[in-house]
Amino acid sequence: MKPDLLLDATDKEAVFSGGYAERPVWPHVEMRIERAFQFGGHVRLHVGKVGMKRSEGFTSIAFLAMDSLPGKFRLIFSPEIKSLSEKSQLREWWEPGDEPFRGMVLFGDDEWDARTVCTDVNVAKQMFKDYFDNGELTEFSFSQMRSGWDRKPRT
16 A cells, blocks of 8 residues: 655745645656756655544655755655664665765755765655655665764765
């Protein structure tokens, strides 16, 4: 059974360029990823539960988020895995492999390890498609996410 999903997405191109969509379809999610990547913005796909009554709304249990500036983005994942410690609950994407530290890059107002800022929109599409289809990340996708307490070494 497909999980209940809520899409929250905006981009910086249009005055009214986003909003929420319950039970989104994949082409709409993919279009929002492309627009956020092109113009800057954010995409958040929440897995949760829809209340029995309309007034009960949507309760988010876990999410995958893309925060984007034009041409680059960061991915953040908050899984629903009760066995993870509190320090492992919020995870960020790191480029796969053992790439050496290349320095810090400015993303918005903050500096981040360059290995956590991605410029390939297909990475975001693959991660979001995985999450959209399964309501969680597969082992391969999850292996690209690391806790802020488990960063890759700078050496």
